[in-house]
Amino acid sequence: MADSYTVKTAQQQFSAVVREVADHPVTITKQGKAVAVMLSIERMEAIAETMEVLADPAAMAAIREHREGRGVYHDVSRLDEL
DSSP states (O other), rough: HHHHHHHHHHHHHHHHHHHTTTSSSSEETTTTTEEEEEOHHHHHHHHHHHHHHHHHHHHHHHHHHHHHHHHOOOGGGGGGGG
């Protein structure tokens, strides 16, 4: 299937477009211009979660420490102790 549909075609083939969105985002166009994007709920939740991590200074500091090789690791069995 296509990665882009006109508004009219998307309306006419709505069920098929919704099925396609499960695999990848679909762009909706009007008069040749992109006006909307349809995403699966799973993809939208992943984007929201990523935005939350990016907005959390402590999480970003931990990511930077990990990338610099300064991360502190704990055994999962010790989580209740931390």
